[in-house]
Amino acid sequence: MDGTTNWRNVRTISIVTFVDALQFSFYMWSFWPYIQQIDSTMGATFVGIIMAISGVGEALAAPIFGFWANKIGRILPPVYTSLVMSGLGNALYLLLGAFSRPVAPYAIVVSRFLSGAGTGNRGCFRALVACNSEGVDRAKALASSGGAALVGLTIGPAVQLVFNFMGAEGVSLGPLVLSQYTAPAVLAIVINVATAISIKFFLDDSLHIPPKTETDSTKDMVESEDSGSGAVAQWLCARNAIRKVTSSTPPALRSTQTKGRSIVQYVNSLLQDTTPRLSVPLRMDVIAVIICMGTRSIRMLATSNIESIGAPFTEIMFNFTHAQALEWNSYDQTIVGALTIAVFMVYAFTNYTKWVSERSNCLIAITGLFVFYCITMPWPFLPGNVDCARFIGNGTHNWVWCEMLPPLNQWLYYVAYAAIYGICLPMLNNSLQALYSRVLGQGPQGTMQGVNQAVGSVARILGPLVMSSTFSHFDPQATWSVNIVLLAVVIGIWIVAYRRLVPLELRKTGKIHDSRKPSIVPSSNTTSYKKSVTTSQM
Template sequence: MGNPKQKPSDKKSIISIDYDEPQTDWRSIYVAAALSFVGSAQFSLYFSALWPYLQILDSTSTEQFFGYIVAIYSVGQIISSPTFGYWSNAIKQVRIPLYVGLFLMFLGNALYIALELATFPKKYLMFICRFITGAGSGNVTLLRTYASTASTFKDRPRAIAFVTCGQALGMTCGPALQLIFTPLGYPGFQLFHTLTINLYTAPAYLACAMNVFGAIALKFLFKENYAGIIEPSPSSSPAKPTMATSAIASLPMYDITAVLVCYCTRFTQMFINTNLETIGSAFSMMMFNFSETKAVTYTAAAQGCVGIFTFLTYFAYIGLKLETYISSRKACMLSLVMLIIFHLVTYSWPFIPGHVEIHNSSSVIAAELRVGCNTDKFSWCEELAPVNVYLYYAAYIIVIGFAFPIMNITVTTLFSKILGPRRQGTQQGIFQVSGGVARMIGPIAVSMLYTEFGPRMAWNMEIFVIGATLLAWCFFYRRMIPLQIPSIDPEICVMPTGGTKIVPNTPKPRTMSSTSASNE
């Protein structure tokens, strides 16, 4: 490599040139954020009404089967996420896989609308349509990958904050959108004398519309410009290397241990989020004596408040650049601590005075009076102490509203930096799979524990998972830093003969200083 302090008499000469610096395409980042919202909302849009609607369609459905319905969504996502990621890497674009994902989500929601028309057991059709929708939502992987590779290193936190903000708002605001349709009631009104629009089917109509508008935005507003990737030019050859090929040759392997910790953190985040949404309505109906309609209303209102806190958190990162005041590592660990505090505060401790209200088949007159804990279904009702309803929802809104969005930004940003300036479709797909596995295992595990042992055992399981992840962060804290890339002279490319050559209009290779790494 040439030395800029060489004397004029040196045999090697150095030519100074200007070259174009890649820029982040912010309009496409904004479109990716909107599409991320659309994809994530497909998962949470139904949660406050899914269980009550299933009871209406098939009263024989159990909490355990409902857990399977929630989990099958994640099975579809587990299959599609790495598939979309690998496909994207192979064709070096995200547009076509994104179209496929939007179509699958549209199809799944259309089938959900037609549930009442089914002639075979409706709970199985709900099972199928949630699988299809989950498979389509795997395109969220592509959007996060695009934000990670289409932004410069300097813009990376802000770009990922936009896309993860869309994802988080979709997850948290989805149930809140249900509140808009509550006045429709059930059975609602008919459309074309066949389909019905009511409290439970209206979210599916909204989801279909969002998918259509998402496809339109993808067609006319989205462009694929990758400013965060270092790779060889298609025209380059071994005889005439460019700076990009030199950069690729020096790009080291990422820290596998740090990547695994990110996978575990993503698993924990989605495990807790899915479990709380899965048993949220059933828990409130049992613990707080809520009717089905009241449970839907309160859960949706709480999610709306969570959405406000989520928006404020993302504003702090996007507008106020919160990452300059607290590192990604510390913010992520703080989020895990907050989740543990939430479970301790809302735990049904045995020393809490009183008992939850109970009922059975012989103690009620009308269906609307079946509130509290059903002793015909659960053997643990008489041993359960009541959680304060105001304490539960206040803790839920504050802790979940801050912890989840902070974790979304910090883990996703740090994961991208750990991988470095390379195509990340496959790795981001696996990252999404770790969350999908949590969405698959979580609902089944929590519904089984809830049915057999009550909410205390479900809370114990979640505290254990959060605690194990927090310990992993403590052990490997020093390794959770961006990829360290050897410094490369941006103006000189060493030729095989020992001379130097200037390559104009070639992006500068991204380097990572020790100071920037320590700030993480």
């Protein structure tokens, strides 16, 4: 990185993550009516299983891709692998109609598994951004790439509007049926191919990982505010000087005070013209890392609720047909996408990240998601009941709880979803990614970014299963209650642990020093240093 932020690479990564996320999210609103067309007996629980399978693919692929990238010092080989898997998943999705009814569910499972595994490349991209950005620029760089991915995920479902003119039946081309449900898969395959070609020519994928030597290992243990190699040399020199003085001082000078002054004078003579600040290693705060990972998981759980049961929920709540639900949800997703782009522009092209901390943004965003679920909850005390005639006793879903479900205001739901998911979700995504990267500190992050993505994928596995099961066997009130409780717990944890959720470089070094070794500090702090050395020699 050579001390500067490689904005060309960051912009390239942002474009790639945008289109990659875009093609993955094409099917969010069309998936439910598509599988109903293939087999009307596939209910919300099956949709949850399919969403979970996608998460399994991501959870397995992400840490493997991250470790692979760290091992070879490049990200292109694992990224190419992910693109091939994604392309195969899209091709299989395109051909689902050609499979017989008994085989189709298995084809859907394989398709979504491959597509989920294809998203395992995001940790590699985050690691490359972290490697290509300075500490002061990292928040903006990660917001640029992470925000671009979220924009893609957000507006991808709205692309469905472009293909609605083709209708549900579409045009048959042999075993292939091009319809409003399958045409997005063709575009997704084109994006996969174009991405693979473009990154070959426009992306510098080196993670700049030098081979580990004894000197490098020592360098990892020392933090310097100025020259890394010179600082390490000074630290080693000072350490050896202390050992030399201690072993060679005549007995007459070995009183505690005399020996202490001799060591200090010797070390200060070596450092009198230097300003670097040296200390023992700053270790990442494991608790802060776990909180960041857990928060991302809960965020993904909250979004998986809408992804897995959003379509059937709106059909029941507002008495929509498949076509009406698809149209309304696509239009609303367009608004969410526009707001997400606006937030992305604020993060990427203004100094907003310097005005408001990542911690504050995360807490505000989590609170916003909590408010969404509170105001869109079909509380039992609300008046009226939804029209459930076509959802009860028809041999497919049999949602008997529907008769007791109070209705929501249609405009309240769609306005709240557009505003909160369009603003709070990108805020949380951008700020949490930046905070997590800075909590990890400098150095290669491929493995830890892959682990973070894998942990988040657990929510993509459990979320759809839990949400679709509670939706089918209980009611939407149960799924909303689960999200309200989990978000409330996360808010409480953030309030309690707020002070420790800071970048590694801002932590108080005195709290993490190894007491077995003295700290070496600037000459302006010589007094405190003398005291620490003198004490250590007593």
